[in-house]
Amino acid sequence: MADVFVLVDHANGVVRKTTAELLTLAARVGNPVAIFVGPGVEKAQPVLARFGATRVFAMDNADVTGYLVAPQAELLAGLVKKFRPAAVLIPANPAGKEIAARLAIKTDSGLITDAVDVVAGDGGVETTQSVFAGSYTVTARVTKGTPIIAVKPNSAAPVESAAAAQVVPVNLTITEGGKGAKITESSPRVASGRPELNEAAIIVSGGRGTAGDFGAVEAFADSLSAAVGASRAAVDAGWYPHTAQIGQTGKQVSPQLYVAAGISGAIQHRAGMQTSKTIVAVNKDPEAPIFELVDFGVVGDLFSVLPQATAQVEASKA
Amino acid sequence: MNIVVCVKYVPDTQADRHFEDDNTTDRTGDGLLSELDEYAIEEALKLVEADSGEVTVLTIGPAGAADALKKALQMGADKGIHINDEAIAGSDAVGTSLVLAEAIKKAGTPDLVLTGMASTDGTMGVLPAMLAERLGLPQVTMSATLAVADGAVRARRDGDAASEQIVAALPAVVSVTDQINEPRYPSFKGIMAAKKKPVETWSLGDLGVDAGSVGLGGAYTEVLSVSKRPPREQGEIVTDEGDGGTKLAAFLAARKFI
Numbered sequence: 001m002a003d004v005f006v007l008v009d010h011a012n013g014v015v016r017k018t019t020a021e022l023l024t025l026a027a028r029v030g031n032p033v034a035i036f037v038g039p040g041v042e043k044a045q046p047v048l049a050r051f052g053a054t055r056v057f058a059m060d061n062a063d064v065t066g067y068l069v070a071p072q073a074e075l076l077a078g079l080v081k082k083f084r085p086a087a088v089l090i091p092a093n094p095a096g097k098e099i100a101a102r103l104a105i106k107t108d109s110g111l112i113t114d115a116v117d118v119v120a121g122d123g124g125v126e127t128t129q130s131v132f133a134g135s136y137t138v139t140a141r142v143t144k145g146t147p148i149i150a151v152k153p154n155s156a157a158p159v160e161s162a163a164a165a166q167v168v169p170v171n172l173t174i175t176e177g178g179k180g181a182k183i184t185e186s187s188p189r190v191a192s193g194r195p196e197l198n199e200a201a202i203i204v205s206g207g208r209g210t211a212g213d214f215g216a217v218e219a220f221a222d223s224l225s226a227a228v229g230a231s232r233a234a235v236d237a238g239w240y241p242h243t244a245q246i247g248q249t250g251k252q253v254s255p256q257l258y259v260a261a262g263i264s265g266a267i268q269h270r271a272g273m274q275t276s277k278t279i280v281a282v283n284k285d286p287e288a289p290i291f292e293l294v295d296f297g298v299v300g301d302l303f304s305v306l307p308q309a310t311a312q313v314e315a316s317k318a
Numbered sequence: 319m320n321i322v323v324c325v326k327y328v329p330d331t332q333a334d335r336h337f338e339d340d341n342t343t344d345r346t347g348d349g350l351l352s353e354l355d356e357y358a359i360e361e362a363l364k365l366v367e368a369d370s371g372e373v374t375v376l377t378i379g380p381a382g383a384a385d386a387l388k389k390a391l392q393m394g395a396d397k398g399i400h401i402n403d404e405a406i407a408g409s410d411a412v413g414t415s416l417v418l419a420e421a422i423k424k425a426g427t428p429d430l431v432l433t434g435m436a437s438t439d440g441t442m443g444v445l446p447a448m449l450a451e452r453l454g455l456p457q458v459t460m461s462a463t464l465a466v467a468d469g470a471v472r473a474r475r476d477g478d479a480a481s482e483q484i485v486a487a488l489p490a491v492v493s494v495t496d497q498i499n500e501p502r503y504p505s506f507k508g509i510m511a512a513k514k515k516p517v518e519t520w521s522l523g524d525l526g527v528d529a530g531s532v533g534l535g536g537a538y539t540e541v542l543s544v545s546k547r548p549p550r551e552q553g554e555i556v557t558d559e560g561d562g563g564t565k566l567a568a569f570l571a572a573r574k575f576i
Binding site: 011068069070073093094095097098099100101102104105106109110111112113114121126130131132133134135136137138139140141142143144145177180181182183184185186187188189196198202224242243248249256257267268271274278279280282286291292293294295296297298299300301304305306307308309310311312313316317 | 331332334335337341354410411412415435436438439441442443444445446447448450451452454455456457458459460462475476477478479480481482483484485486487490495496497537538539540541542543544545546547549550552553554555556557558560561562563564565566567568569570571573575576
C-alpha cells in the first residue's frame with residue numbers, strides 16, 4: 001500500500017488532536033507516515049504510534065524552524081520526490097495551507113484546501129469541502145501530481161490503530177532561497193486554560209451584544225468546559241483578541257454545540273460557524289438573522305439569560 | 319518604492335452565490351473588489367505616501383473585473399493591469415498563480431508584491447505563498463503589522479501558538495490581514511482622478527503563457543460534484559420571561575450536553 005504523508009501539528013512534541021484526525025484519514029487511503037518538524041519527536045512518537053503512523057520522518061534543525069513556511073515545504077518536497085506518496089495531508093491552519101501551496105508548486109501537483117473529509121475514490125483520493133459560507137458541499141480530487149490536501153480540524157473521529165512509528169531522522173540542507181523570511185522573535189500565547197477553538201466540542205461566542213463585557217460569556221463557557229469565541233464586531237472593537245475571532249476572516253469551526261450570545265449572525269460570522277452540529281443563540285433582537293440557523297434560541301438579554309443558564313449547568317453537576 | 323497589489327473581483331458575499339453547470343463559480347452576477355484586498359491596497363498607499371514610488375493594481379478576471387481595478391484606483395492606486403483572457407476561466411490556484419507570477423515579471427518585479435489574506439470566494443489563502451515560490455522571493459504572509467526600512471520588510475504574524483516577528487529583504491511577497499489598517503473610502507477627488515489613470519489589458523499571449531496550462535482544462539484539480547446544503551431548519555425560539563436561561567439549560571440537558 002502506498003504511503004500517505006501527514007504533517008504533524010504539535011507544540012514542542014505535544015501533538016495536537018488534528019494530527020490524530022489526519023492519521024486516521026490517511027489510514028483510509030494508504031499507509032500513514034508522519035512528518036515531524038522541530039523539537040520533541042521522542043515525546044510525540046508514542047502518540048503517533050497509537051494513531052497508526054508506521055514511520056516518522058523527523059527533522060529538528062534551526063534552518064527549518066527559524067524561517068517562515070518555505071523550509072518545511074522544501075523538506076516535504078524532498079520526501080515526496082523520494083518516496084512518491086499517494087497523498088500528503090496537512091493541517092488547514094494558515095501555515096499549513098501555505099506549506100501545502102508551496103509544496104504543490106514545487107512538486108507540480110494539485111492542491112485542495114479546507115477538506116472536511118478524505119476518502120479513497122475510484123480515481124484516487126477524493127475530498128469533501130464546505131464552500132460559500134457553508135451553503136454548498138463540493139467533492140473534488142487532484143488530477144495532476146501528488147494530491148496535496150489541507151484538512152480542517154474535526155474532519156474525522158480519531159481511531160486508534162497501533163503501529164511502529166519508527167523514527168527516521170532526516171537531514172536536508174535548506175537552500176538560501178528557502179531562508180528568505182527569518183523568524184526573529186516568537187512570543188508564545190498565554191494559555192487561557194480553555195480548550196482551543198479548533199478542537200473544542202463546545203464553543204460559546206460573544207458579539208456586539210456583550211458591549212465589551214465577556215464575563216457572562218466566559219462564565220457560561222467555563223460551566224460547559226467550552227472554548228470562547230468572538231464575532232468580528234467584538235474583535236474590531238478591541239473587546240476580545242483576534243485569535244478568538246469566528247468567521248470568514250477568523251476561524252471556521254464546526255463544534256458539536258455552538259452558542260452565539262449577542263451576535264446578530266452576519267454572513268461574515270455565519271461563514272465561520274454554520275456547519276456546527278447544534279446551534280443555540282441568545283439575542284435581544286427577535287429579527288437577528290442568527291435565529292434562522294438555530295436549533296434553540298432565546299430572545300432576551302444575554303446578561304440575564306446566560307447567568308441563569310450557567311447556574312443551572314453548575315447545579316446539574318452537583 | 320514600487321508596489322504591485324494583486325486583487326480579485328469576486329461575487330458579492332451578501333448575495334446568494336452559485337455554481338455554473340461546469341462546477342465553476344457563477345460569476346455572472348454583480349461582483350466587486352474582494353473586501354480583504356482593500357487592506358492590501360490601503361497598506362500599499364500608506365507605504366508609498368510615506369516614501370515615494372507608485373502602486374500598480376493587478377487583477378485577473380472577465381470584463382467586470384475592471385470594477386475591482388477602478389475601486390483600487392479611486393482609493394489612490396496609480397495604475398492598473400487587467401489580465402483578461404477567456405482561456406483563464408476555470409483556473410485553479412496553481413494556474414492562477416502562474417498567470418499572476420508571469421504578469422508580475424512582465425510588469426518589472428517591484429519592491430513589494432502585496433496581497434490580502436485570502437479571497438472572499440475561494441478563501442484558500444494560498445496565492446501569496448504560491449507567488450513567493452514561483453517568483454523566488456521571500457514570503458512574509460498574514461502580516462498584522464508591517465514596516466519597510468533599509469531594504470527590509472518587518473512584520474508581525476499572529477498565530478494560535480505564538481506571535482512571530484518576521485524579517486525579509488526586499489523584494490518580497492507580503493500578505494496582510496484585516497487587522498492591519500482601516501481601508502480608506504474613495505474621496506470625490508479620488509473618484510474623479512481615477513478616470514484618467516492608465517489601465518493596461520493583457521492576454522495570455524502577452525505573458526507568454528500557454529493557454530493549455532491554465533483554465534478548466536489545465537487545472538490540477540477536478541470538482542466531482544457540487545450540492546446545495548439544505549437550509550438549516552429553524553428550531554424552537556422562546557422569549558425570555560425570566561426563565562430563558564432555565565429553558566436554555568433544559569434544551570442542553572435534553573441534547574445531552576449537560
